[in-house]
Amino acid sequence: MDIATIIGIIGGAACIVMSVLTSGGTMGGIIDIPSVFMTVGGSYAAIFIAAPIKKAVGLFKVMGKAFKVPDFGEKTIITKMVDLSNKARREGILALEDGLDDLEDPFMRNGLRLVVDGTDGNVIRTIMENEMNQIEARHMDWIGILNAWAGFAPGFGMMGTVLGLIGMLNNLEDKSSLGPNMAVALITTLYGSMMANWLIAPFSTKLLAHNAMEMRSKEMIIEGVLAIQAGENPRIMGQKLLTYLDPVTRKVIEADVLKD
Numbered sequence: 001m002d003i004a005t006i007i008g009i010i011g012g013a014a015c016i017v018m019s020v021l022t023s024g025g026t027m028g029g030i031i032d033i034p035s036v037f038m039t040v041g042g043s044y045a046a047i048f049i050a051a052p053i054k055k056a057v058g059l060f061k062v063m064g065k066a067f068k069v070p071d072f073g074e075k076t077i078i079t080k081m082v083d084l085s086n087k088a089r090r091e092g093i094l095a096l097e098d099g100l101d102d103l104e105d106p107f108m109r110n111g112l113r114l115v116v117d118g119t120d121g122n123v124i125r126t127i128m129e130n131e132m133n134q135i136e137a138r139h140m141d142w143i144g145i146l147n148a149w150a151g152f153a154p155g156f157g158m159m160g161t162v163l164g165l166i167g168m169l170n171n172l173e174d175k176s177s178l179g180p181n182m183a184v185a186l187i188t189t190l191y192g193s194m195m196a197n198w199l200i201a202p203f204s205t206k207l208l209a210h211n212a213m214e215m216r217s218k219e220m221i222i223e224g225v226l227a228i229q230a231g232e233n234p235r236i237m238g239q240k241l242l243t244y245l246d247p248v249t250r251k252v253i254e255a256d257v258l259k260d
Contacts, residue, residue: 001067001068001069002066002067002068002069002206005066005067005206006067008202009199012198016194016198029183030187030190032184032187032188034160035157035160035184035187035188035191036191038156038157038159038160038163038188038191039153039156039157039160039188039191039192039195040153040191040195042152042156042159042160043149043152043153043155043156043192043195044056044149046148046149046152046156047059047145047148047149047152050145050148050152051145051148055141055142055145056145059142059145059146059149062142062146062207063146063203063207065207065210066203066206066207066210070210070213070214072213072214072216072217073105073217074216074217074220074244074245074249075245075249075252075253077105077108077217077220077221077224077241078220078224078238078241078242078245078253078257079253079256079257080103080108081220081221081224081225081227081228081237081238081241082234082237082238082241082257084096084112084224084228085224085227085228085232085234085237086234088228088231089231089234093115093116093118093228093229094116096112096115096116096228097113097116100112100113100116105221107128107131107132107218107221108221108224108225110128110131111124111128111221111222111225112225112228114127114128114225115225115228115229119229121226121229121230124225124226124229125222125226128218128221128222128225129222132215132218132219132222135214135215135218136211136215139207139210139211139214140211142207143204143207143208143211146200146201146203146204146207147201147204149200150195150196150200150201150204151196153191153192153193153195153196153200154189154192154193154195154196155192156188156192157188157189157190157191157192157193157195158188158189158192159188160185160187160188160189160191160192161185161186161188161189163185163188164182164184164185164186164188165182165185167185168182168185216244219244220241220244223237223240223241224237224241227240235258238257238258239258241257242254242257242258
């Protein structure tokens, strides 16, 4: 569970509540059911126009990934690649075939299978980079839908405000209702802004960070596979892969990776 996401949601809600209460308002003053229908329901309905129904329905499942701490096993990738490189140098490339099916990462498994089959390094790089690019394209498709929703929500908020103002202007003879009606009209703008800036856009940003982490792990695998295919010294390969890690993580495994 990613506690940061929970803190962001709860903390944002708490700040909104405190802002309302400390300014002399009440929570009832910012709650308006028609505004919820307009901003939340209306903007989500627009997603069905902008994207296939499968993606519109599955969007919440994808957003749920922001509540999980991803682990793409960068440390495991380096140690595994160094071990496989040592094995290939001792016993030959074909020795890697034993145990390929036991590898949990299909991306690594498929790359090493190409090496065992004697595929040219340039071809291996092309195939693996194409697969990585397609994975990233799928991720960016979902992120793009989230970004679209973040753009729709304030727009529907403004639409709700305009509708509220129209209703208010149609009843100008009732002077006592102008203030309350104006407040209700502006609530939809508040809801739209809250949806975009407190929830949807931050979810999109976190998923974008997850994508970057996964793509980095895929790049590490590609570099490792190509190093094995080229017969590169395992120690040199280990140094190359360690550059992908932050200094703290690198220090933890550096001694084991670069041991003689």
